[in-house]
Amino acid sequence: MPAPRKHTPPNYAIARIDLPSAGTHGWQVRMQRRGIKYGKFFADRPHGGPQQALQAARQWRDALIDELANRASTRICERSQRNSSGVVGVSKITVVSNNGTTYQFWQATWSPAPGQRRCVKFSIKRHGDREAFQLAVEARTQGISS
Incomplete structure (x- = not known):
């Protein structure tokens, strides 16, 4: 047995x-x-x-x-087709305003506790693509470790 x-x-x-x-x-x-x-x-x-x-x-x-x-x-060790950044919880967001202006952000999301969600966005226009991405990765890393 x-x-x-x-x-x-x-x-x-x-x-x-x-x-x-x-x-x-x-x-x-x-x-x-x-x-x-x-x-x-x-x-x-x-x-x-x-x-x-x-x-x-x-x-x-x-x-x-x-x-x-x-x-x-x-066991899946491949990147999901839904994740183009390669980092869980970090995604590139494009927002089109009512007047047609397009804004792009790197967004970090995490859940500090059950039922809670946190999100922070970093402007690609303000920081540049690489820096905005890096800031989002760092924000998520800090968010899930606190």
């Missing part, structure tokens, strides 16, 4: 299904990773009862978690 997991609750991703009218009794494992759904039903009768079916469901779930954790495709 595998060692118990330290951070996984015993019935994580496992639900009890009892439908007497359909004669269905067992445990359902359901998980989704990176948009792919995984699931399997463990009926009581073939496994020798509810406790044995639950044990089989836990073993299958744990093996699936291990398999998904070991897949190279679960």
Whole structure:
């Protein structure tokens, strides 16, 4: 029997299904990773009862978690297509005013606490592109470390 997991609750991703009218009794494992759904039903009768079916469901779930954790495709180390700056939380913003004037900024965003968001912008016109970018990177670094 595998060692118990330290951070996984015993019935994580496992639900009890009892439908007497359909004669269905067992445990359902359901998980989704990176948009792919995984699931399997463990009926009581073939496994020798509810406790044995639950044990089989836990073993299958744990093996699936291990398999998904070991897949190279679960780790993304490439830059997101939505991030052109290469720095998380730093983006180039273009604003067009009502009179048609265009303003460009480098913006830094971060979350100092759950439910809070902070944002600071640095004008490319005032600082130049490189310096405005660098100021945004520094502002975000200070914001997330305070």
